[in-house]
Amino acid sequence: MTMTILGAGFSGKAIGALASARFPVYGTTRSQQKFAALESAGIRPLLFDGERISDDLAVALSETTALVQSISPDKHGDGFLRLIPSLKAVMPRLQWVGYLSTIGVYGDHKGEWVDESAAPTPLSNRSRERVLAENQWIDAGAVDAIPVALLRLSGIYGPGRNPFVNLDNGTARRLVKKDQVFNRIRVEDIARASLFLMDRKSGGAFNVTDHMPSPSQDVVAYAAQLMGVAIPPDIAFETAELSPMQRSFYGENKRVGNARIRELGFEFLYQDYLISMDQLWKDGVWRG
Numbered sequence: 001m002t003m004t005i006l007g008a009g010f011s012g013k014a015i016g017a018l019a020s021a022r023f024p025v026y027g028t029t030r031s032q033q034k035f036a037a038l039e040s041a042g043i044r045p046l047l048f049d050g051e052r053i054s055d056d057l058a059v060a061l062s063e064t065t066a067l068v069q070s071i072s073p074d075k076h077g078d079g080f081l082r083l084i085p086s087l088k089a090v091m092p093r094l095q096w097v098g099y100l101s102t103i104g105v106y107g108d109h110k111g112e113w114v115d116e117s118a119a120p121t122p123l124s125n126r127s128r129e130r131v132l133a134e135n136q137w138i139d140a141g142a143v144d145a146i147p148v149a150l151l152r153l154s155g156i157y158g159p160g161r162n163p164f165v166n167l168d169n170g171t172a173r174r175l176v177k178k179d180q181v182f183n184r185i186r187v188e189d190i191a192r193a194s195l196f197l198m199d200r201k202s203g204g205a206f207n208v209t210d211h212m213p214s215p216s217q218d219v220v221a222y223a224a225q226l227m228g229v230a231i232p233p234d235i236a237f238e239t240a241e242l243s244p245m246q247r248s249f250y251g252e253n254k255r256v257g258n259a260r261i262r263e264l265g266f267e268f269l270y271q272d273y274l275i276s277m278d279q280l281w282k283d284g285v286w287r288g
Contacts, residue, residue: 001022001023001024001065001066002023002024002025002026002060002063002064002065002066002093003015003016003019003023003024003025003026003064003065003066003067003068003198004025004026004027004028004060004061004064004066004067004068005025005026005027005028005043005067005068005070006028006048006067006068006069006070006071006080007028007029007069007070007071007072008027008028008029008034008038008043008045008070009029009070010156010158010161010187011070011100011153011156011187011190011191012027012068012070012100013027013037013038013041013043014158014187014188014190014191015068015070015098015190015191015194015195016038016041016042016043017041017042017043017191018188018191018192018195019066019191019194019195020041020042020043021042022195024044024063025042025043025044026043026044026045026046026057026060026064027043027044027045027046028045028046028047028048028057028071029045029046029047029048030047030048030049030050032045032047044060046060050071050079050080051083052083053083053084053090058090061090061091062090062091062092062093063093064091064093064094065093065094065095065096066094066095066096066097066098066198067087067091067094067096067097067098068097068098068099068100068194069097069098069099069100069137070100072126072129073129073130073132073133074129075125075129076132077129077132077133077135077136078132078133078136078137081136081137081140086140086143086144087140087141087143087144087146088144088146094144094146095146095147095201096146096147096148096149096197096198096201096203097137097141097146097147097148097149098148098149098151098194098197098198099133099134099137099148099149099150099151100151100153100190101130101133101134101150101151101152101153102127102130102152102153102154103152103153103154103183103207103209103254103256104122104123104124104126104127104130104252105120105122105127105130105131105134105152106118106120106121106122106152106252106254106256107120107121107122107123107127107252107254108121108123108251108252108253108254109253109254109255110253110254111179111180111181111253111254111255112254112255113254113255113256113257114254114255114256114257115207115256115257115259115260116152116204116205116206116207116260120134123248123251123252124248124251124252134150134205137150138150141203147201147202147203148203149197149198149202149203149204149205149206150204150205150206151190151193151194151197151206151208152205152206152207152208152209152256153185153190153208153209154182154183154184154185154207154208154209154210154256155182155183155184155185156184156185156187156190157184157185157186157187157276158186158187158188158280158288159187159280159285159286159287159288160286160287160288161187161288162223162277162280162286163219163220163222163223163224163277164223164226164227164277164280164281164286164287165286165287165288166220167220167223167224167227167229167232168227168287172220172223172224172232173220173232173235173240174216174217174220174221174231174232174233174234174235175216175217175235175237175240175242175250176215176217176234176235176236176237177236177237177238177250179253180215180216180237180250180253181213181214181215181253181254181255182213182214182215182216182249183209183210183213183254183255183256184209184210184214184219184273184276185208185209185210185270186210186269186270186276188269188270189208189210189268189269189270190208192266192269193206193208193261193266196261196264196265196266197261200264202264205260206260206261207256207257207258207260207261208258208261209256209258210258210268210270210271210272210273210276211258211268211271211272212271212272212273212274213254213255213256214272214273217234219273219277220232222273222274222277223277223281226277226278226281227281237250
C-alpha cells in the first residue's frame, strides 16, 4: 500500500501519521515551511499549489493505492480532478479514495436528526461546493470502478485545537443561541475512520461524527471546569460580533447520526465531548 494525501493539514496530517506506521505516505502542502512538521508525522512532503502536478507528485501518484483528498473545492468543484484525465490515468494502482467532506451538505434540519439517507440540501456556498465536489468524485470513481468514500465530518478538534487552547489564550467565548446544537469529531477518530474504510474498500457517504450533538457553550463550560478557571460569560448570538462565516454556522441546526459506519464495525474512541475533553486534559495533550 502507498497513500497520498492531498492537503496534509490538521486532518490530513493525522491520517498520515496513523497510516505511516503501516506503509509509505505522501502528503502535499503549499508551503515548504511545513515540510518538517509533515516529516515528523512520518509523511513524505510534496509541494502542490493546486494548479499543476509536479514531476515529484506525478511519481507519488503513480505509486498510490489509496488517495485522501482534503483540499477544499471552489465554485467549479474539485480542483485536483480538473488537472487529470481520469483517476487511473495518473494512479494506475489506485484501489480506494477517501474524500473529506462536511456535514454542512445536509443544511438546516431545525435541530432534528439526520443521517446519510437524507438528500443534501446545502445552504452556504461552501457547502454547495462540497456537494458538487462529492458528486464529481463519485462520478470519477465510477468511471474506473474505484470505491470513493465521502467522509462527512463535523466540527474538527483535537490536540492543539480545542476549547482548552482558547481558554488559555483568552479567545474562548460562550455564544448562546436557543436550542442550537453542533456535532464534533476528534481528529484522531477521523484518521481511524479513514483507515477503517480504506481497509474495507468501502464507498459511499459516511457521517464521521460524535454521538452527542451539544450546545457549544456547554463544551466551553466543561473545559473551564476541568481547567479550574472561570467560565466565560454568556454572549447572546443575536448581539455577538461574528464574521459572516461564523454567523453562517449558526444558520444550520441539526443532530447528525453516525450509525452507518458503526454498523460496519467501527468504534469511536471519543464518542462524545465529555470523554474526549477528559482525555485531552488528564493526559496533558491539549496543547498539541
